[in-house]
Amino acid sequence: MRSPADLLFLSGTVEEIEAVTHRMRRLRVTGDRLRTIPWLPGQHVRVNVTPPRDWLRRPGDARRSYSVWGLDRDRGSLDLGVLDHGDGPGAAWSRTARPGQSISLSRPEGRLTLRESAYHLFVGDETAAVAFAAMLRALPTRIPAYGVLVTDRPGGEVPLPADRQLPWVYRGDADPADGRTLLQAVRALDLPGEPGSGYLAGEARTCQAVRDHLVRDRGWSRRQIVVKPFWAPGRRGLD
Incomplete structure (x- = not known):
């Protein structure tokens, strides 16, 4: 029993x-x-x-x-x-x-999963890359994928599918919770004029800042964005 x-x-x-x-x-x-x-x-x-x-x-x-x-x-x-x-x-x-x-x-859980969309946007730090790699492998080849990831330096890039590479940017010695490097890279992305489906994962405040940019500056709806905060400095349960 x-x-x-x-x-x-x-x-x-x-x-x-x-x-x-x-x-x-x-x-x-x-x-x-x-x-x-x-x-x-x-x-x-x-x-x-x-x-x-x-x-x-x-x-x-x-x-x-x-x-x-x-x-x-x-x-x-x-x-x-x-x-x-x-x-x-x-x-x-x-x-x-x-x-x-x-x-x-536990059994697998969570809402950070692919949605039906004309294209997909993936933004996060290295803690997000494992989930994103699995999602990119499952994405039909006909559907475009955009995005950017951040890590501390070259060599910190988590492997992504060979046919679904996303660019990496580097924060160097900056605090990993400092989201400015990633936010700047997202602002520079050349995305289609109409919103798609966005997946933001990693440090909590950085995810919020990227979501605010998409909503305020690019006209996305919050319903089109899935946010998964994997960690936050000093927050119990997310350390």
Whole structure:
């Protein structure tokens, strides 16, 4: 008989860990129940990053969200993108994760998924790139994609589909929460005259600033924009 935790969470094992950039790692998780779960490109899972004894005592530290790079139901494997940043419980867990380690995680969830649209706009930092890569792979080739991503320096670019590359800009030594570099790059984008569907993900205030630009300066409706704040300095649960 399954325990209450088994009904709420999926169980898996870290099979392998691969460095993708100097700060991003791909974690492959395997588990029998991963063969049957639904997933839409762009969705994330919530990983339990603290011991069960702490889930009720420190609920704000219990889980952290990680974007799904891909799901292979035949293998029963799920690839997660994990960025090493900050000092929160998620960062602490990711730095100690090792092959063979058991983990528990939620089913894929989230509204950062593709919509029907004449074209698509993807804007975010490196934390958004894993979800965007999955969405770009699923996008029909006939549908145009625009966008821009920001990271700290060359070599920090998370791989995107070869036929769906987006430009990267670099903030250098600036605070990762300083969204000016990305906002300036979005302002310079040559987009079609009519709005499409926009996906903004990454640092919370930067996402808000880009959305404001699209609405105020380019005539987009808020309904045409999906915003997914992955992190924010000092905000519990988004560290």
